[in-house]
Amino acid sequence: xxxxxxxxxxxxxxxxxxxxxxxxxxxxxxxxxxxxxxxxxxxxxxxxxxxxxxxxxxxxxxxxxxxxxxxxxxxxxxxxxxxxxxxxxxxxxxxxxxxxxxxxxxxxxxxxxxxxxxxxxxxxxxxxxxxxxxxxxxxxxxxxxxxxxxxxxxxxxxxxxxxxxxxxxxxxxxxxxxxxxxxxxxxxxxxxxxxxxxxxxxxxxxxxxxxxxxxxxxxxxxxxxxxx
Amino acid sequence: xxxxxxxxxxxxxxxxxxxxxxxxxxxxxxxxxxxxxxxxxxxxxxxxxxxxxxxxxxxxxxxxxxxxxxxxxxxxxxxxxxxxxxxxxxxxxxxxxxxxxxxxxxxxxxxxxxxxxxxxxxxxxxxxxxxxxxxxxxxxxxxxxxxxxxxxxxxxxxxxxxxxxxxxxxxxxxxxxxxxxxxxxxxxxxxxxxxxxxxxxxxxxxxxxxxxxxxxxxxxxxxxxxxxxxxxxxxxxxxxxxxxxxxxxxxxxxxxxxxxxxxxxxxxxxxxxxxxxxxxxxxxxxxxxxxxxxxxxxxxxxxxxxxxxxxxxxxxxxxxxxxxxxxxxxxxxxxxxxxxxxxxxxxxxxxxxxxxxxxxxxxxxxxxxxxxxxxxxxxxxxxxxxxxxxxxxxxxxxxxxxxxxxxxxxxxxxxxxxxxxxxxxxxxxxxxxxxxxxxxxxxxxxxxxxxxxxxxxxxxxxxxxxxxxxxxxxxxxxxxxxxxxxxxxxxxxxxxxxxxx
Amino acid sequence: xxxxxxxxxxxxxxxxxxxxxxxxxxxxxxxxxxxxxxxxxxxxxxxxxxxxxxxxxxxxxxxxxxxxxxxxxxxxxxxxxxxxxxxxxxxxxxxxxxxxxxxxxxxxxxxxxxxxxxxxxxxxxxxxxxxxxxxxxxxxxxxxxxxxxxxxxxxxxxxxxxxxxxxxxxxxxxxxxxxxxxxxxxxxxxxxxxxxxxxxxxxxxxxxxxxxxxxxxxxxxxxxxxxx
Numbered sequence: 001x002x003x004x005x006x007x008x009x010x011x012x013x014x015x016x017x018x019x020x021x022x023x024x025x026x027x028x029x030x031x032x033x034x035x036x037x038x039x040x041x042x043x044x045x046x047x048x049x050x051x052x053x054x055x056x057x058x059x060x061x062x063x064x065x066x067x068x069x070x071x072x073x074x075x076x077x078x079x080x081x082x083x084x085x086x087x088x089x090x091x092x093x094x095x096x097x098x099x100x101x102x103x104x105x106x107x108x109x110x111x112x113x114x115x116x117x118x119x120x121x122x123x124x125x126x127x128x129x130x131x132x133x134x135x136x137x138x139x140x141x142x143x144x145x146x147x148x149x150x151x152x153x154x155x156x157x158x159x160x161x162x163x164x165x166x167x168x169x170x171x172x173x174x175x176x177x178x179x180x181x182x183x184x185x186x187x188x189x190x191x192x193x194x195x196x197x198x199x200x201x202x203x204x205x206x207x208x209x210x211x212x213x214x215x216x217x218x219x220x221x222x223x224x225x226x227x228x
Numbered sequence: 229x230x231x232x233x234x235x236x237x238x239x240x241x242x243x244x245x246x247x248x249x250x251x252x253x254x255x256x257x258x259x260x261x262x263x264x265x266x267x268x269x270x271x272x273x274x275x276x277x278x279x280x281x282x283x284x285x286x287x288x289x290x291x292x293x294x295x296x297x298x299x300x301x302x303x304x305x306x307x308x309x310x311x312x313x314x315x316x317x318x319x320x321x322x323x324x325x326x327x328x329x330x331x332x333x334x335x336x337x338x339x340x341x342x343x344x345x346x347x348x349x350x351x352x353x354x355x356x357x358x359x360x361x362x363x364x365x366x367x368x369x370x371x372x373x374x375x376x377x378x379x380x381x382x383x384x385x386x387x388x389x390x391x392x393x394x395x396x397x398x399x400x401x402x403x404x405x406x407x408x409x410x411x412x413x414x415x416x417x418x419x420x421x422x423x424x425x426x427x428x429x430x431x432x433x434x435x436x437x438x439x440x441x442x443x444x445x446x447x448x449x450x451x452x453x454x455x456x457x458x459x460x461x462x463x464x465x466x467x468x469x470x471x472x473x474x475x476x477x478x479x480x481x482x483x484x485x486x487x488x489x490x491x492x493x494x495x496x497x498x499x500x501x502x503x504x505x506x507x508x509x510x511x512x513x514x515x516x517x518x519x520x521x522x523x524x525x526x527x528x529x530x531x532x533x534x535x536x537x538x539x540x541x542x543x544x545x546x547x548x549x550x551x552x553x554x555x556x557x558x559x560x561x562x563x564x565x566x567x568x569x570x571x572x573x574x575x576x577x578x579x580x581x582x583x584x585x586x587x588x589x590x591x592x593x594x595x596x597x598x599x600x601x602x603x604x605x606x607x608x609x610x611x612x613x614x615x616x617x618x619x620x621x622x623x624x625x626x627x628x629x630x631x632x633x634x635x636x637x638x639x640x641x642x643x644x645x646x647x648x649x650x651x652x653x654x655x656x657x658x659x660x661x662x663x664x665x666x667x668x669x670x671x672x673x674x675x676x677x678x679x680x681x682x683x684x685x686x687x688x689x690x691x692x693x694x695x696x697x698x699x700x701x702x703x704x705x706x707x708x709x710x711x712x713x714x715x716x717x718x719x720x721x722x723x724x725x726x727x728x729x
Numbered sequence: 730x731x732x733x734x735x736x737x738x739x740x741x742x743x744x745x746x747x748x749x750x751x752x753x754x755x756x757x758x759x760x761x762x763x764x765x766x767x768x769x770x771x772x773x774x775x776x777x778x779x780x781x782x783x784x785x786x787x788x789x790x791x792x793x794x795x796x797x798x799x800x801x802x803x804x805x806x807x808x809x810x811x812x813x814x815x816x817x818x819x820x821x822x823x824x825x826x827x828x829x830x831x832x833x834x835x836x837x838x839x840x841x842x843x844x845x846x847x848x849x850x851x852x853x854x855x856x857x858x859x860x861x862x863x864x865x866x867x868x869x870x871x872x873x874x875x876x877x878x879x880x881x882x883x884x885x886x887x888x889x890x891x892x893x894x895x896x897x898x899x900x901x902x903x904x905x906x907x908x909x910x911x912x913x914x915x916x917x918x919x920x921x922x923x924x925x926x927x928x929x930x931x932x933x934x935x936x937x938x939x940x941x942x943x944x945x946x947x948x949x950x951x952x953x954x955x956x957x
Contacts, residue, residue: 001787002768006954007657010785012836014792016826021802029890033731039892044597046660048894049783050838052731052739055889061828062743062884065866069829077792079741079886081836083783085657090647096470098592098603106890111823112799118472121799129793131834134764135786137773141954143907145895146660151906152896154913158941165932169925176928177691180917184683184692185572187914188662190907191676191956194655195333210769511922679918696918 003133006141007193008049009091010133011082013126015110016075019058025078025109026055032106041099047091049145051082053106078110085144096122142190150186157183231459231466233435235281237485237714238463241299241360242637243281243436245427245613251297251362252409252416253369254615256491256633257376258349258390259357261309265724266386268310272722273379274300274359277372280715283437295368298376299360300718301489301710303327306356310721312482315728319477320711323642324488327354328708334646336654336671341704347493348392348400350706355390358491358710360635373404394705396618396629405493407615407633420616421496421630422668422701424524425531428562429586431609433457435466441556445563449589449602454564462611463487464639469607474639478728482721485714490610490636490645492707493617494669497626500699512682512693514539522682523667525582533582535565538575566590572683577667578659579680584652584666585610591658604658610644611637631705641709665698672698731888735897737782738846740837741886743789744865745830756864757831761788763860774857776952778850780900784837786861791831795823833865840899844878851877904949905941911956912939912947 003010017025032038042048058073084091095103096116103116114121140148157179164175195204235243246254261267279297286292302310304325307317323331329343329350337343343350359376363369380389393402409416420426432438432446434456447456448469460468464476465484476483509516518540521527525534527543530550537546550561567583567590570576576583583590586609589601600606613636618629638644651657654671656664664680665672672678678698684690713721720726732739746757754762764786767773775781801807803821811818839846851858851874858877862868871880896903916935920928940946 001765005783008783010783012785012787012834014789016792016795016823026889029731033890040594040597042892042894044592044594046593046894048892050737050739050895051892052741052836052888053890054741054886056743056886060886061830061832062745062886064745064880064883068745068747068866071829073792073826073828074824075792075826081739081741081785083838086651089643090651093607093643094604097607098598100599109802112795112797112801114797114799117470119470120472120475121797124797125799128795128797131787131789133785133787134761135767135773136783137775137781137785137952138783139776139781139900139951140904140907140949141952142949142956144657144662146657147662147907147910148895148903150660150662151903151910152898154910155902155906155941158909158913158936162936162941165929165936169929172929172932173925174689176932177689180691181684181686181688183913184681185578185660187681187694187910187917188656188660188664189676189679189914190911191663192954194336194650211771214769679914694918694921696921 001132001134002136003088005136005138007085007144007147008083008136008138008141009086009088010136011080011084011088011091011126012131012133013080013129014131015078015080015107015113015129017055017078017110019074019076021109022055022057022076022078025106028105029053029055038102041102045094045098046146046149047084047086047094047144049083049085049148051080051084054079054081075111078107083138085146092123092126093119142192147188147190150183150188153186154183231435233281233437233459233463234485235283235437237716238281239299239712239715240279240281240297241362241613241635242463242487242611242712245430246297246362247409247418247427247613247615249284249293251364252615253366254360254362254407254633255369255373256405256407257357257359257361257403258355258393258405259359259380259387260353260390261306261356261387263386264309264311266383268722268724270379270383270387271300271310271357271718273382274298274376275715275718275722277375278715278718293364295365296361296363296372298372299712301358301712302721303355303357303708303710305354307711307721309356311724312721312726313728316477316479316482316726319728321475321640321642323646324709324711328490328492331646335649335704337704338671339673340700341671346704346706347394349390350708351392353390355708357387358489358708394629398627398629405617405633407617410616410619420632421498421618421620422501423520423528424526425528426616426632427612428526428531429582430612431457431462433462434459439556441560442563444560445565448600448606449566450600457606457609461607461609461639461644462637468639479726482713482717482726482728484716486717487637487639487712488641489710489712490634490638490641490707491710492634492636493631493705494634495631495703495705497699497701497703498620498628498630499622499624499626501701502623504699504701508695513690519682522577522580525576525580531562533562533565534576534580535567535570536561538570572686573681574683574685574688577680577682578661579656579664579667579670581666581668584659584669585648587652587659608644608648608652609638610648613637631702637712667695667698667701669702670698672700731891732843734891734893736840736899737893737895737897738837738839738841738843739888739891740835740839740843740846740881741888742835742837742881742884743832743886744835744862744868744884745832746788747864747866748830749864757788757790760833760861760864764788767857772952772954774854776950777853778846779853780840780846780849781951782838782840782895782900782903784835784839787834789828789832789834791828792826794825830866833862840897843882847878847881848874900951901944901948904951905944905946908948909939909941911949 061071100116284293393405394400395402459466512519537543591604614634653666682693807821
């Protein structure tokens with residue numbers, strides 16, 4: 001298992017909510033979706049690629065076959081999926097430090113939600129209800145959400161500059177410098193992420209060792225076949 | 229309500245940067261405990277001379293300032309050797325239990341900073357005890373040191389002093405790490421070997437003695453202005469910024485008024501620094517000295533912050549005002565700046581030291597987005613102590629004996645020191661700078677050559693300047709994580725009376 | 730519709746797993762180890778599926794009964810009622826809920842529309858999908874891309890709130906932009922301080938090599954985690 005794919009961390013949390021309170025949660029989500037200012041804090045945190053909240057009614061778990069027993073649940077459930085950059089602690093902490101009221105608004109209606117401040121009970125609540133990812137894939141393990149947004153800006157700047165780049169050298173220089181000013185804080189180098197936890201370090205070491213072993217095995221196999 | 233700290237219970241080095249209280253020289257000793265009972269007797273004897281945080285004064289009933297100070301702290305292995313109850317030991321956080329060497333992947337201690345290259349004193353048998361002595365004069369330091377040697381001798385093998393700190397000429401047999409403030413033109417300064425003034429912006433928290441004005445620039449930036457940080461960010465057993473007591477081992481009396489200390493011996497590659505400064509300074513439009521200021525966010529001569537004095541012209545103006553200012557105003561000018569009017573880093577670059585270790589309110593890039601403007605910085609602050617060591621005999625060489633011993637105090641090593649080291653010094657995503665590292669402290673290596681941008685104002689006609697192939701300017705040469713107990717806890721530890729039940 | 734934000738789609742799939750066993754291993758655990766095996770391949774099979782930004786797989790064994798201390802919207806009311814009745818006190822304690830099936834959870838963020846995505850997923854990684862979903866209820870009836878689309882839609886849960894902290898460009902554009910950001914960053918530092926004419930010449934060569942407008946030209950490939 002691994003919750004980590006390069007610079008992204010996959011968090012999945014499932015929490016119960018009284019079925020007759022689920023609608024109020026949905027209402028707040030609806031407001032958040034339709035009023036941009038609600039998510040200003042999230043955008044400013046800039047640690048998230050994509051996140052979603054899914055409320056499953058207690059009778060809404062997928063039922064596909066007559067032989068599949070129907071779920072009989074007392075509560076509805078809220079699933080939270082986030083793809084964020086940095087370590088678990090950094091993410092959870094950043095949330096409680098910067099947008100505690102926003103967190104409370106979304107989770108308040110869940111059973112035994114302890115509020116986002118103080119920190120320790122909130123940490124425990126998330127840990128308690130978090131499910132580890134078995135397989136996590138990112139199309140850009142070397143990039144954070146910030147890198148992707150910056151990259152879009154850089155590409156656009158290069159495309160816009162295309163016409164100017166044919167001018168006389170002096171004008172070119174002026175235009176080039178103006179373009180650099182425009183993207184000066186978007187050119188940060190991208191490299192593999194620093195190890196976010198000791199456990200991640202172990203997983204990465206094991207993974208490298210296993211990949212190496214597999215390569216050695218295949219090489220030996222090829223060698224064998226050659227001689228056979 | 230004003231919080232009052234029990235200064236007689238807190239060790240003095242937690243509250244005071246001794247260097248600033250005219251204790252310009254220090255010796256840092258590392259010891260090993262061989263026998264629980266004799267070890268505890270030794271700790272009891274040291275405890276009687278441990279300097280508390282009490283405010284010194286010459287008035288009636290006041291504690292006079294001592295000629296030398298003594299403080300003590302323990303690694304996890306040290307607390308084990310002193311036979312703390314298992315239930316108390318298990319309450320310590322994992323990073324403290326593991327110690328600094330085992331955290332090297334998190335801290336970026338790789339290449340020349342890898343623990344295998346650390347001073348011999350950190351190799352082999354584990355360090356148990358840290359004792360620091362600071363002196364007003366070298367002779368007081370020596371007296372206190374001799375006293376301590378006496379206690380070690382009296383311990384009948386209960387404790388031993390570990391040798392193997394590296395000194396001059398690569399000889400690594402010193403029984404202690406010497407450190408002292410650097411002189412300039414015959415006067416002692418707060419500078420380190422690269423020429424920067426150190427430790428100006430130490431955090432101010434509730435209960436810290438001192439004039440209220442010091443909170444400006446050193447506390448937290450709120451919507452109402454500057455306020456002191458919560459005590460629990462730095463001292464255990466007090467409410468922190470999340471309105472809770474920091475996680476701590478049981479019983480309460482073991483943890484309360486204690487803290488964690490990170491010891492790091494950082495070698496400074498003076499030759500590489502000067503070469504780099506010459507190479508880039510000859511091309512950088514602002515010139516060599518302005519470039520040096522861009523590395524750190526302060527000018528080298530007097531510590532003027534780039535946020536308020538970004539170029540030569542504004543620096544002259546700043547200097548003029550500084551020269552005329554009263555001491556209190558001088559202090560304010562050095563500390564009370566913000567990055568509120570420097571959103572794109574045109575004044576103080578995002579990779580500059582002061583911006584990386586304390587971004588103040590600048591990570592709230594949209595006004596009003598967060599609960600409080602300093603939300604992302606307030607829980608990452610660290611009290612910084614320590615002094616430079618060695619001297620630079622050749623400005624063109626890296627291999628001399630010169631660097632700084634930095635001692636960092638905080639309630640949570642992982643959330644504070646380790647986070648800053650990993651996410652803000654050796655990585656740049658929070659500053660939207662990709663993997664770009666802090667210029668001075670970053671663990672730059674040749675395999676992935678580091679760069680950093682020095683942005684310019686959008687309305688200027690200049691181009692931003694890019695630093696390239698930044699060399700490793702600072703290397704770790706030793707260190708560990710220590711628990712700094714309160715005076716009460718120290719007595720309990722030495723009596724063997726810690727009881728978590 | 731909150732499953733979509735602009736052109737980025739948040740897909741949440743819960744597929745119930747049958748209760749059987751393979752030898753002495755429960756189906757749910759077989760699914761888990763098959764997914765885990767993907768972690769040791771050179772890259773995830775999902776790298777082959779066009780337009781996949783990020784996705785995760787895990788098995789949901791059960792929901793969690795809330796036993797930690799915590800707040801609750803109805804807390805004060807229950808507290809008050811419990812003075813009068815021990816039954817009220819007990820009723821206020823969180824109930825125990827259990828799922829009757831285990832679920833294979835697939836959570837994915839991609840660019841474009843659902844039908845196209847699922848179809849291309851089947852075409853690109855059909856073998857791996859069959860392998861992962863083999864033990865889910867009714868999956869034995871899935872024989873082609875159309876079946877798969879229909880099946881997945883039955884397993885789909887709608888999001889109540891979807892947050893896009895990145896952008897919704899097609900994956901090739903995101904990857905091209907990342908490539909350009911990295912390459913242009915290098916170009917800028919390597920050519921800093923050149924006279925206008927030389928710089929212009931070098932810039933033209935850079936553009937000819939990097940081809941900012943050409944998505945089929947040099948770029949990062951999906952899932953790339955090494956720089957060279």
